[in-house]
Amino acid sequence: MMTDDMTDRLLRCADLLEQVYGSPGRVGSDPVDVLVRTILSQNTTSSNTQQAFSRLKEAYPDYRSLLDAPDSEIAEQIRQGGLANIKAERIRGALEAIKHDAGAIDLGFLGRMDKEDAREYLLALPGVGPKTAAVVLLFAFGMQTMPVDTHVNRISRRLGFVPPKASIEEAQRLLEKMTPPEMYCSLHVNLIRHGRTRCKAKNPLCEGCVLEEICEYHHKYLQK
Numbered sequence: 650m651m652t653d654d655m656t657d658r659l660l661r662c663a664d665l666l667e668q669v670y671g672s673p674g675r676v677g678s679d680p681v682d683v684l685v686r687t688i689l690s691q692n693t694t695s696s697n698t699q700q701a702f703s704r705l706k707e708a709y710p711d712y713r714s715l716l717d718a719p720d721s722e723i724a725e726q727i728r729q730g731g732l733a734n735i736k737a738e739r740i741r742g743a744l745e746a747i748k749h750d751a752g753a754i755d756l757g758f759l760g761r762m763d764k765e766d767a768r769e770y771l772l773a774l775p776g777v778g779p780k781t782a783a784v785v786l787l788f789a790f791g792m793q794t795m796p797v798d799t800h801v802n803r804i805s806r807r808l809g810f811v812p813p814k815a816s817i818e819e820a821q822r823l824l825e826k827m828t829p830p831e832m833y834c835s836l837h838v839n840l841i842r843h844g845r846t847r848c849k850a851k852n853p854l855c856e857g858c859v860l861e862e863i864c865e866y867h868h869k870y871l872q873k
C-alpha cells in the first residue's frame with residue numbers, strides 16, 4: 650500500500666539520483682527510431698544497442714529497404730546487440746504491421762490518440778511489451794507514463810517502493826501512481842544508470858551508495 654512516507658522516500662530518491670547522475674530531459678526523437686532502438690536494447694547494454702542501431706540505420710536509412718531485405722541480412726547488421734535473429738524478426742514484424750495500419754512506416758498517428766489507446770496499439774505489435782510501449786509514449790510523444798525495465802523494477806523492490814515479487818506491469822502501475830509525471834523521465838533514466846553502475850542484480854555495491862539512507866534492502870540485510 651502506498652503511504653506518505655513512501656512517496657517522500659521516492660521523491661528523495663529521485664532527488665539523490667539527480668545529484669549523482671544529473672537531470673535528464675526528454676529528447677524528442679522519431680517514434681519509429683525509438684521503437685526500433687528499444688527492441689534492440691532488450692537484453693543487452695546501451696553501447697551494444699547504440700552500435701546495433703547505428704549499423705541498422707546505415708544499412709536501411711528509411712526502413713522501407715529493411716522490409717525488402719532477408720531476415721538473415723537484417724540479423725547480420727544487428728549481431729552486436731545479441732538475440733539478432735529474434736530481434737530482426739520482431740523489428741520486421743513491427744514495421745510491417747505499422748505500414749499495413751498507417752500506410753507508411755510512421756507512428757505519428759499515435760500522437761493524436763489517447764494515451765491508453767496508443768499504448769494498446771503498441772502492445773499489439775510484435776516484440777513490444779509494457780516497457781517498450783511506455784518508452785515510445787514517453788520519449789517520442791511526451792505522454793505521461795513511467796517505463797519500467799528490469800533495473801527499475803529491481804531497485805524499486807529493494808528500496809521498498811513496490812512489493813518484493815512485483816511484476817513489471819505491477820511495478821509500472823504503482824510507480825506511475827507515486828511519481829509526479831514531470832519526474833517520470835528523470836527517475837526512469839537515473840534508476841537505469843544506478844542499476845548498471847551500482848545496484849546490480851548480483852552483489853549491489855551498497856557501501857557509499859547515495860540511496861543508502863532510504864533503502865529498505867540496505868537497512869534489512871546489511872545494517873544488522
Ligand code: SF4
Pocket residue numbers: 804807808847848849853854855856858859860861864865866867
Ligand atoms: S543501498 Fe544497495 S540495494 Fe540499496 S539502492 Fe544502493 S546499491 Fe541498491
